[in-house]
Amino acid sequence: MELSAALKVALLSSLLLSAVKSAEDFNDTLNLRQKSHVAGLCAQLIEPAGFPCSEHNAQTKDGFVLGLQRVSSSSGILRRQMGPPVLLIHGLFMAGDAWFLDTPNQSLGFILANRGFDVWVGNVRGTRWCHGHISLSEKDKKFWDWSWQEYALYDLQEMIRYVYTVTNSRVFVIGYSQGTIISLAAFTEPDTVQMVGAAALLCPITYLNHMTARLPLRLVKMHLTQVLLAVGIHELNFKSDWGTRIMEMMCDRHVDCGDLLSSITGKNCCFNSSRIDFYLEYEPHPSSTKNLNHLFQMIRKGTFAKYDYGFWKNLKHYGQLKPPKFDLSQIPSSLPLWMGYGGNDALADVTDLQHTLKELQSKPDLLYLENYGHLDFLLSTRAKEDVYDKMLAFFDSLGTHSSY
Ligand SMILES: *[C@@H]1O[C@H](CO)[C@@H](O)[C@H](O)[C@H]1NC(C)=O
Ligand SMILES: *[C@@H]1O[C@H](CO)[C@@H](O)[C@H](O)[C@H]1NC(C)=O
Ligand SMILES: *[C@@H]1O[C@H](CO)[C@@H](O)[C@H](O)[C@H]1NC(C)=O
Numbered sequence: 001m002e003l004s005a006a007l008k009v010a011l012l013s014s015l016l017l018s019a020v021k022s023a024e025d026f027n028d029t030l031n032l033r034q035k036s037h038v039a040g041l042c043a044q045l046i047e048p049a050g051f052p053c054s055e056h057n058a059q060t061k062d063g064f065v066l067g068l069q070r071v072s073s074s075s076g077i078l079r080r081q082m083g084p085p086v087l088l089i090h091g092l093f094m095a096g097d098a099w100f101l102d103t104p105n106q107s108l109g110f111i112l113a114n115r116g117f118d119v120w121v122g123n124v125r126g127t128r129w130c131h132g133h134i135s136l137s138e139k140d141k142k143f144w145d146w147s148w149q150e151y152a153l154y155d156l157q158e159m160i161r162y163v164y165t166v167t168n169s170r171v172f173v174i175g176y177s178q179g180t181i182i183s184l185a186a187f188t189e190p191d192t193v194q195m196v197g198a199a200a201l202l203c204p205i206t207y208l209n210h211m212t213a214r215l216p217l218r219l220v221k222m223h224l225t226q227v228l229l230a231v232g233i234h235e236l237n238f239k240s241d242w243g244t245r246i247m248e249m250m251c252d253r254h255v256d257c258g259d260l261l262s263s264i265t266g267k268n269c270c271f272n273s274s275r276i277d278f279y280l281e282y283e284p285h286p287s288s289t290k291n292l293n294h295l296f297q298m299i300r301k302g303t304f305a306k307y308d309y310g311f312w313k314n315l316k317h318y319g320q321l322k323p324p325k326f327d328l329s330q331i332p333s334s335l336p337l338w339m340g341y342g343g344n345d346a347l348a349d350v351t352d353l354q355h356t357l358k359e360l361q362s363k364p365d366l367l368y369l370e371n372y373g374h375l376d377f378l379l380s381t382r383a384k385e386d387v388y389d390k391m392l393a394f395f396d397s398l399g400t401h402s403s404y
Contacts, residue, residue, distance in 0.1 A: 011231065013246045041069050041121065041129050045100050045282075050074040051113055057131060058162040060154040067129040068159060069096060069121040071113045074104070083116040084197065084395075085167040087159060091177030091203075091378070092295070093238070093284035095129050096121035098176070098378060101279055102272075106381060108174070108388055115392060117172075120163045124155045124182075126235075127285040144234035147294035147307050152182035157192045170197035172395060176378055177347065178295075180204040184356075185304075188330040198336040198398055200391045201364075202377040203348040206328065206356045208295065209302030213346035215263040220300060225293035237286035265374035266346030270382050279379070304328070328359035337364035338394040340387050342372030365394055 042053035046069065056068040072082065088109060090098045099109030099121060113119045123129035125146065136143040163171045173196055175183040180201040187193045211217075219225075228236075237243050258273045294307050301308075306323040308314065314321055337360070341353055357364070367390050372380065377387060 012228075012233070012242065040067065041096055041123075042071075045097055046071055046109075049100070049104055049110065051104075051110065056162070056166075058158045059134070060125070060158045062150070062154055063134040063136070064125040064155065065131040065134065066125065066155060066159060067096075067123050067131055068162065069129075071109060071119040071121065073113050073116060074110075075114065082118045084172055085118040085120055085163050085169055086112055086172040086174060087120045087122055087163050088112075089122045089156060089159075089173065089175040089179030089183060090124075091179055092291075093236075093287055094176075095123045095127035095282075095285045097129075097282040101282065101379065102275070102381070106384060108378075108383070111384060111388055111392075112174075118167060120159070120171075122156070122159045122179075124151045126287055138235070141232070141234050144288040145290060146288060147291040148178060148182050149185070149294065149306050151178075151291075152185035153189070156182050156186045157189065160186070160192055160195050164195040170195055172197050173199040174202070174391075175199065175204075176202045177205060177374065180348075181206060184328065184331070185326045187335065188326050188328065190330075193332060193335060196335060198338070198395065200338040200340075200394060202340050202387070203345055203374055204339045204341060204353060204356060205348045206304040206326070206359075207302060207352040208298040208347075208349075209300075210349040210351040211299060211347050212349060213264055213266060215260070216296075216299070216347075220296045225289055225296050228289045229293060234289050235286055236289055236292060238284045239286070261375065262373070264347075266342075267344045268373035268375045268380070269344065269371040270380035270386075271373070271375050272379070272381050275379075328356065329361055331360060331362070333361035335362065336394075336398055337362055338367070338391060339364045340367040340369070340377055340391065342374070342376060343368070343370035344373040345377075347374045367391075 040055045042055055046053040051071050051074045053069055053071045056070060058066045058068055060066065088096065088099050090096055096109075100107050104110035104114065109119060109121065126144065132138065133143055160171055160173070173183055180203065183199055183201060184204070184206050187196065187199070238246070258276065261271075261276075262268065290307070297308050298304065303323075303325060305325040306318065308323045309317055311321045314323055318324055339353075341348055341350065343350070367387065369376075369386060372386070377383065380386060
């Protein structure tokens with residue numbers, strides 16, 4: 001069954017609005033309309049800041065063509081002595097632009113490049129920096145038939161392999177939020193993790209059953225994703241015509257956009273809300289309904305496992321009634337890990353992180369910031385001093401340990 005665009009708007013907005021209770025006025029005109037993304041991420045955001053940047057493509061085993069960007073220092077001297085490769089993996093409804101949204105002194109992508117790292121910017125399937133599929137069109141239902149499981153086992157694996165092959169060096173991986181889910185899932189695969197030199201995870205997530213974020217919990221309770229799948233909405237694009245209208249309705253008339261963000265991420269201490277308009281020129285990026293459904297399954301069931309199709313279909317997909325779990329103890333204890341997490345993070349809950357840590361063989365270096373919410377780790381105006389300098393000290397401490 002295919003619904004008309006008008007019906008989709010009506011359905012989604014009534015579902016979402018009933019989930020949003022706060023009702024402050026918000027009168028700013030928002031930059032929700034899609035910018036023309038003819039130029040790539042390098043040309044739009046990175047080169048204008050004075051950083052050399054080149055576009056690369058990596059094709060996944062199941063036919064998606066992913067865009068990757070390679071960024072180096074804005075200072076010519078550093079550029080010639082390229083440091084170790086670092087691959088950045090963004091969060092849900094984001095893409096590689098998320099690492100470059102503030103000034104060169106504040107944004108992790110720029111900071112790493114100016115510190116001499118060979119910075120590689122990852123973008124998963126479905127985002128606007130992905131160049132589609134070799135045979136499927138975005139209009140096909142099959143184009144959107146994946147979840148973070150495929151981000152991990154196809155996209156991230158392919159991006160790591162690409163960077164490893166080009167640079168001939170093991171790769172440092174930095175993940176944020178959903179980027180940590182897919183990193184940890186991918187690291188359970190021996191073929192992938194052997195190409196990784198170390199990893200730094202911001203707001204690390206594997207288990208989600210203690211998360212306290214108000215809006216997502218309401219949407220889980222409403223069975224939003226199952227409803228969407230049942231009526232044939234497979235792509236979640238808040239910059240499509242109907243998505244834009246829903247966002248405008250939610251942000252303009254019914255709720256403050258900053259409040260909306262807190263109800264999803266928890267209270268952020270150091271996020272500059274006067275920049276929301278600029279952020280919305282780039283975010284949110286599309287994802288699939290199936291992916292959101294997979295995340296909602298984790299919230300309901302408290303498992304870190306593959307997508308659950310229901311008993312009989314699981315049998316067909318996996319040869320067993322329950323989806324196979326990702327076994328964190330498979331991640332080699334020799335892999336150096338660093339994690340930054342916050343006391344006000346409503347998505348990456350501290351109890352869930354304890355669960356993750358118990359299952360890992362190694363003891364990661366931990367940075368705990370009591371007042372930090374989920375977005376602060378990416379967009380805090382003080383993230384450099386609070387978080388990134390400490391992450392860089394971790395990478396420095398590895399010295400020649402990693403083969404670069
Ligand atoms: C929003 O706009 C309305 C009418 O234009 C105005 O009365 C109201 O004060 C505005 N609210 C805010 C918070 O600016
Ligand atoms: C960025 O940091 C550098 C070095 O710390 C400093 O010299 C420069 O003035 C800063 N730039 C801005 C715009 O703050
Ligand atoms: C917050 O954002 C505004 C608008 O971009 C900017 O002028 C201001 O300097 C930012 N504040 C901080 C602390 O970065």
